[in-house]
Amino acid sequence: MIQKSRSADQAKFKRFARKKFCRFCAEKTPFIDYKDMRTLRSYVTERGKILPSRMTGTCAGHQRELTTAVKRARNIAMLSFMEK
DSSP states (O other): OOOOOHHHHHHHTOOOOOOOOOHHHHHTOSOOOTTOHHHHHTTBOTTSOBOOHHHHOOOHHHHHHHHHHHHHHHHTTSSOSSOO
16 A cells, blocks of 8 residues: 655645735825724624734734724724624
8 A cells, every 4th residue: 555645645736825915005005094994894803803914914014003903993992892
């Protein structure tokens, strides 16, 4: 019985992964506003967790701005901590 290496099997089914980009850098937004609910909701899960930059593709600087904007919106009750 001959065993194949796992990497050889994975090489056959390798998917093409598109490079993620920072949406805020592409649109050249000066700052992330905590009052912009449409933008903030796309970076928060249904459970209220902030999505990491490896999933969204945002750069490190904008990810930091995004987390402070989400936390500010939560503190003044514009954004809920958790969806029901």
